[in-house]
Amino acid sequence: MSANYTRNFCIIAHVDHGKTTLSDRLLEYTNTVSMRVMTAQHLDSMDLERERGITIKSHPVTMTYRAKDGHDYKLNLMDTPGHVDFSYEVSRSLAACEGAVLLIDAAQGVEAQTVANAHLAFSQKLKVIPVINKIDLPSANLELCTRQLEDILTIPAEEAILASGKSGIGIVDILEAVVARVPPPRWQEYPQTRCLVFDSLYDSYRGCIAYVRIFSGSIKAGDMMMLMSTGQKAEVKEVGVFMPKMEKIAALGAGDVGYIVSSIKTPADVKTGDTITIASKPATEMLPGYKEVRPLVFCGLYPLESDDYEKLKAALGRLRLNDAAFVYASESSLALGFGFRCGFLGLLHMEIIQERIRREHDVEIISTYPSVIYHVIKHGGDLIEVDNPVNMPDPGTMIEIREPTIRAQIILPNESMGDILSLIMEKRGVCDHTDTLDMNRVMLKCSLPLNEILVDFNDRLKSITHGYGSMDYELGDYMAADLVKMDIMINGDPVDAFSCIVHRSNADNRGRSLCEKLAEIIPPQMFKVAIQAAIGGKIIARDNVKEMRKDVTSKCYGGDISRKRKLLDKQKEGKKKMKQIGKVSIPPDAFIKVLQNN
Amino acid sequence: MSGLATAQAKASSAHAPLGLYVHVPFCASTCDFCAFYQTQPTVDGVGAFLASTAREAALVEWTRPVTTVFWGGGTPGMLAARDLEKLAETVRVRCGGVPDEWTVELAPGSVTDERLAVLRAAGVTRVSMGVQSFQPSLLDALGRQHSLGQIDRAYERVRAAGFSSVNLDLMFALPGQTEAEWAADVRAAVARAPDHISTYCLTFEEDTKLWVKLSQGRVKLDPEHEVRLYEQTWAQLAAAGYGQYEVSNFARPGHACRHNLNTWRMNEWVGLGPSAASQHGGWRGANIADLDQWQIRVARGERVTEDRVALTPALLAEDALIFGLRTNDGVDVAAWRARCPDAPWAAVEELLGRLADEELATRAGPVVRLTDRGRLLADSVGAEVMEAFSAGLPVA
Ligand SMILES: Nc1nc2c(ncn2[C@@H]2O[C@H](COP(=O)(O)OP(=O)(O)O)[C@@H](O)[C@H]2O)c(=O)[nH]1
Ligand code: SF4
Ligand SMILES: [Mg+2]
Numbered sequence: 001m002s003a004n005y006t007r008n009f010c011i012i013a014h015v016d017h018g019k020t021t022l023s024d025r026l027l028e029y030t031n032t033v034s035m036r037v038m039t040a041q042h043l044d045s046m047d048l049e050r051e052r053g054i055t056i057k058s059h060p061v062t063m064t065y066r067a068k069d070g071h072d073y074k075l076n077l078m079d080t081p082g083h084v085d086f087s088y089e090v091s092r093s094l095a096a097c098e099g100a101v102l103l104i105d106a107a108q109g110v111e112a113q114t115v116a117n118a119h120l121a122f123s124q125k126l127k128v129i130p131v132i133n134k135i136d137l138p139s140a141n142l143e144l145c146t147r148q149l150e151d152i153l154t155i156p157a158e159e160a161i162l163a164s165g166k167s168g169i170g171i172v173d174i175l176e177a178v179v180a181r182v183p184p185p186r187w188q189e190y191p192q193t194r195c196l197v198f199d200s201l202y203d204s205y206r207g208c209i210a211y212v213r214i215f216s217g218s219i220k221a222g223d224m225m226m227l228m229s230t231g232q233k234a235e236v237k238e239v240g241v242f243m244p245k246m247e248k249i250a251a252l253g254a255g256d257v258g259y260i261v262s263s264i265k266t267p268a269d270v271k272t273g274d275t276i277t278i279a280s281k282p283a284t285e286m287l288p289g290y291k292e293v294r295p296l297v298f299c300g301l302y303p304l305e306s307d308d309y310e311k312l313k314a315a316l317g318r319l320r321l322n323d324a325a326f327v328y329a330s331e332s333s334l335a336l337g338f339g340f341r342c343g344f345l346g347l348l349h350m351e352i353i354q355e356r357i358r359r360e361h362d363v364e365i366i367s368t369y370p371s372v373i374y375h376v377i378k379h380g381g382d383l384i385e386v387d388n389p390v391n392m393p394d395p396g397t398m399i400e401i402r403e404p405t406i407r408a409q410i411i412l413p414n415e416s417m418g419d420i421l422s423l424i425m426e427k428r429g430v431c432d433h434t435d436t437l438d439m440n441r442v443m444l445k446c447s448l449p450l451n452e453i454l455v456d457f458n459d460r461l462k463s464i465t466h467g468y469g470s471m472d473y474e475l476g477d478y479m480a481a482d483l484v485k486m487d488i489m490i491n492g493d494p495v496d497a498f499s500c501i502v503h504r505s506n507a508d509n510r511g512r513s514l515c516e517k518l519a520e521i522i523p524p525q526m527f528k529v530a531i532q533a534a535i536g537g538k539i540i541a542r543d544n545v546k547e548m549r550k551d552v553t554s555k556c557y558g559g560d561i562s563r564k565r566k567l568l569d570k571q572k573e574g575k576k577k578m579k580q581i582g583k584v585s586i587p588p589d590a591f592i593k594v595l596q597n598n
Numbered sequence: 599m600s601g602l603a604t605a606q607a608k609a610s611s612a613h614a615p616l617g618l619y620v621h622v623p624f625c626a627s628t629c630d631f632c633a634f635y636q637t638q639p640t641v642d643g644v645g646a647f648l649a650s651t652a653r654e655a656a657l658v659e660w661t662r663p664v665t666t667v668f669w670g671g672g673t674p675g676m677l678a679a680r681d682l683e684k685l686a687e688t689v690r691v692r693c694g695g696v697p698d699e700w701t702v703e704l705a706p707g708s709v710t711d712e713r714l715a716v717l718r719a720a721g722v723t724r725v726s727m728g729v730q731s732f733q734p735s736l737l738d739a740l741g742r743q744h745s746l747g748q749i750d751r752a753y754e755r756v757r758a759a760g761f762s763s764v765n766l767d768l769m770f771a772l773p774g775q776t777e778a779e780w781a782a783d784v785r786a787a788v789a790r791a792p793d794h795i796s797t798y799c800l801t802f803e804e805d806t807k808l809w810v811k812l813s814q815g816r817v818k819l820d821p822e823h824e825v826r827l828y829e830q831t832w833a834q835l836a837a838a839g840y841g842q843y844e845v846s847n848f849a850r851p852g853h854a855c856r857h858n859l860n861t862w863r864m865n866e867w868v869g870l871g872p873s874a875a876s877q878h879g880g881w882r883g884a885n886i887a888d889l890d891q892w893q894i895r896v897a898r899g900e901r902v903t904e905d906r907v908a909l910t911p912a913l914l915a916e917d918a919l920i921f922g923l924r925t926n927d928g929v930d931v932a933a934w935r936a937r938c939p940d941a942p943w944a945a946v947e948e949l950l951g952r953l954a955d956e957e958l959a960t961r962a963g964p965v966v967r968l969t970d971r972g973r974l975l976a977d978s979v980g981a982e983v984m985e986a987f988s989a990g991l992p993v994a
């Protein structure tokens with residue numbers, strides 16, 4: 001089979017528009033997975049992915065399809081993560097393809113992620129095949145969808161294929177379109193071997209497994225390979241393809257999608273976006289688009305029980321093996337003891353990692369207030385990066401603080417416009433474009449400080465728009481802002497875990513609501529507990545934890561002494577499940593609860 | 599206060615008080631709130647109970663005279679007059695003299711002239727009557743077996759029999775009870791002029807019918823309401839001349855229950871009968887809470903088989919604080935320090951200082967007492983005391 005009978009494509013869609021269901025149909029139709037072993041949604045294999053309906057890891061698969069022209073085609077389907085947190089991963093998966101099937105839910109129409117993904121595909125010069133999916137739904141609105149295709153995405157309406165992953169409509173049309181419209185593998189003629197790493201997996205027996213798309217040349221077991229970003233060399237132990245389980249083959253050639261097992265044991269050495277070449281005959285140019293991924297969001301993670309420190313450390317290490325975008329380093333907090341500063345691609349990424357620590361590694365953790373990376377310009381012009389509010393230098397030593405911003409596109413129903421504009425304003429955003437999408441919806445383009453969307457922006461967008469609003473974003477520039485560090489003190493002791501950077505104009509509000517919230521979350525205490533918010537030592541808000549009023553066993557005669565002791569022991573044990581800050585017991589979820597709807 | 603100090607310091611000496619508790623495990627039926635061990639009486643069961651009680655008493659190493667006796671239950675009044683007499687005989691044989699105080703709990707329905715005569719003759723000085731409420735509807739709601747008329751007839755008989763001290767037990771925070779209704783109950787009790795009144799806040803103990811109702815959401819807890827009821831009770835009884843001497847106990851001068859005070863001060867007492875607890879001869883523990891199993895053990899010469907712990911000065915000091923702080927006399931910290939110098943007193947003193955700073959406790963010389971606000975938090979205080987004893991480093 002020549003590479004000219006290979007097609008590499010992906011499916012891109014807004015969440016829930018039916019990507020996984022359709023992929024499963026394609027696998028089924030091409031007999032890649034027999035009906036018997038087919039579990040619904042074959043490609044989302046991680047529990048968490050299945051539960052949340054999101055894709056975190058790539059799940060490439062090779063299918064064979066006999067087209068109407070009589071030829072057998074090798075179709076490599078790349079399932080890509082859809083969430084904005086993973087946009088770099090998405091871009092690398094797209095870079096491994098020549099075409100993209102763009103799904104639009106016939107009942108929902110174009111949404112923010114549809115637009116963002118379509119633009120990503122265009123920028124990778126992929127051939128986009130529009131598919132209007134879920135046409136079996138009574139509420140399907142084909143006319144609206146085709147018009148949006150033309151107006152918003154400038155894709156000719158007649159290119160659209162009508163399909164239903166659920167009812168199996170349009171499956172052959174899609175496969176035929178992939179064969180006919182997606183170009184054969186590009187850059188095959190490049191004189192040396194070049195393989196794009198679009199993901200990787202750590203296996204405790206085999207070490208790092210690179211997921212690759214071969215653009216030119218070939219690679220086989222025994223070759224000495226080289227990673228072009230670092231020049232690191234390693235021996236190839238095995239190559240293979242995804243059927244969808246890994247299957248060893250003799251060699252990978254131009255156009256192929258597969259995996260490479262090498263002698264590399266350190267996951268961080270195999271970077272997504274890197275180019276693998278053959279050491280003896282190396283390529284001179286890397287494949288385009290390689291970037292060092294850098295985490296955008298940071299928070300401290302601490303074991304609830306300090307005895308669990310080693311367990312947490314092991315959990316982080318294991319998670320990192322399969323997730324190069326997640327970084328961590330040890331740190332300590334006055335309030336929380338020894339823990340780790342962790343960096344994530346975004347809030348979803350942060351939530352997923354925290355959830356996996358709790359679930360798969362069984363460690364109860366406390367997370368501090370999330371932070372972005374601030375650029376602080378010191379007197380004398382030095383720029384320092386601050387990812388933990390605790391480390392924010394004294395205001396007297398700096399000229400200004402710059403914060404990261406994002407460019408967001410938000411799609412929403414017309415009637416929510418007023419409320420969303422106030423939300424954007426409250427979050428210090430500026431809206432500079434408004435496009436009408438259809439009779440009912442508009443698309444806003446705006447700039448927002450990244451910090452402001454971290455905690456509850458998406459939840460509030462969803463609640464204001466009754467679930468119909470959607471947002472996508474890319475990173476913007478760093479901008480100077482009037483930011484200050486706010487400390488929270490419990491009985492006069494600063495609790496560094498609650499420190500945050502806020503805009504001066506928001507400080508009073510934020511301080512008040514944080515104090516109120518904490519006063520509400522901390523259970524009534526016997527001793528007085530004051531909660532204060534302070535900026536530069538000046539108190540801007542205060543509140544008191546409710547006083548405990550009654551906790552007494554009424555009847556306590558001689559016979560009860562042992563029982564009473566047991567009761568008090570239980571009470572004492574209960575306290576151990578809390579985080580002790582000075583003399584105050586704080587329930588571990590307080591740290592998360594204060595983050596919610598400020 | 600020096601009296602209290604010496605009493606505590608000499609708890610184990612030959613002159614120290616010694617209590618004797620007898621658990622009479624019979625009740626006609628089970629009250630909704632009850633977590634005590636009790637069972638339905640049968641002729642054989644009562645006979646065996648009396649025989650085994652005598653046998654158990656014989657197992658005890660009596661080293662000094664008993665100063666106070668308390669018969670509780672269950673309902674001791676369920677016993678027939680001649681059975682009461684037998685039980686009294688067992689007690690008298692072991693007492694080594696006439697006790698200063700001898701209390702018997704009697705349900706109003708069980709008060710007869712015959713029983714009272716037997717008890718008076720035996721040397722009983724104090725009768726404690728479980729009234730619980732003067733409101734017929736609330737009595738019903740508790741699953742109690744007596745009427746308002748019975749209460750008054752019983753009270754008059756007890757008074758006429760000439761016992762030197764009479765207590766009425768009341769309960770509050772009953773489901774649906776208002777503050778006014780409870781005030782009326784307290785007034786009704788005061789109007790009968792008992793020497794002692796105990797007021798118990800209804801507690802939801804596991805393994806009671808009431809607990810089941812609570813967990814099914816049929817009864818609701820309202821701590822703020824309970825606080826108001828507590829405060830109202832304390833004020834009302836103080837105004838009526840009943841001095842509070844413990845969270846739930848009030849007495850006219852000279853009528854505080856010495857037996858209970860003795861246990862709260864961590865002195866010694868011997869408990870007889872199924873489920874009865876003892877603190878005596880270096881051990882604390884309880885008998886098994888089962889009539890048959892208890893008899894089997896006693897027959898084998900075994901008693902205090904459950905929850906046994908060796909008494910150490912530190913444990914006693916800790917419990918003297920936990921239970922003593924519930925009393926209005928408070929605790930003589932210096933006396934306990936002298937008796938048990940190795941306990942983590944620095945941590946304890948730090949805690950007591952904090953309690954005083956927040957006006958949860960007061961300090962007068964060596965004696966610490968809780969304030970009214972502190973007493974309402976006695977369990978939290980107790981938990982802190984335990985923590986101080988377990989976490990605090992011993993003073994060098
Ligand atoms: N009616 C209908 N529902 C579909 C269709 N395809 C997917 N769904 C449903 O839409 C939801 C999201 O599907 P999924 O494939 O997980 O979407 P993904 O998030 O894009 O991967 C699920 O409840 C599917 O059952 C379709 O063609 N018709
Ligand atoms: S009479 Fe007393 S011991 Fe008997 S069931 Fe009622 S509360 Fe319990
Ligand atoms: Mg999916």
